[in-house]
Amino acid sequence: KSMIIPNGIDDFWLRNKNSLRKLSNNKTLKLLYVGTISKRKNLTTTGKTVQLLREIGYDTVLTVVGKIIDRKIFNQIKNLPYVNYIEPIPKENLIKIYRENDIFIMPSITETFGLVYAEAMSQGLPVIYTKGQGFDGQFEDGIVGYSVNCFDVQDVANKVIRILDKYEEHSRNCIKLCAKFDWNKIAVKYIELYESIVKGENL
Secondary structure, eight states: OOOOOOOOBOHHHHHTOOOOOOOSOTTEEEEEEESOBSGGGTHHHHHHHHHHHHHTTOEEEEEEESOBSOHHHHHHHTTOTTEEEEOOOOHHHHHHHHHTOSEEEOOOSSOSOOHHHHHHHHTTOOEEEETTSTTTTSSOTTSSEEEEOTTOHHHHHHHHHHHHHTHHHHHHHHHHHGGGGBHHHHHHHHHHHHHHHHTTOOO
């Protein structure tokens, strides 16, 4: 018997939730990645996705925020004309970056959970995440974004385009449903679980 309880995010993000996001132009797209620059985070595929989107008519740019762990991976993306790199910054500044972008994209090869998905949701950004990894299963596919095959550039690009088709709906869902990652609510679930075990109740 098991119960899945998610991680929570810093209360800062929930206290500063953004309002509904709207796209002024479906052909101009700003993607965001926040996290370490390493092989596991799969920025190579993300960069190729941006290139593909540009080739089929979407004026797409990618902003990358995070610590450089793998210099080889960084060198693969740093000179791409459509990639902007920002060194790690405090959350008080990072929130501005979230709000300046349209979609959060992190098709990691492996991922334990990925708190940045929830942070992005709090700012109204739909999310692209990896099928079968940490964040997948938190919500039904297509509610706050889409799961992808992390090695399939075409699949990732297609899911980005699907988000654009119902962008405001996805953004609205993100802002509403990020409350799931409130530590206060999560703590209550843990207490209820422990009490049920002590009482010998079924999950």
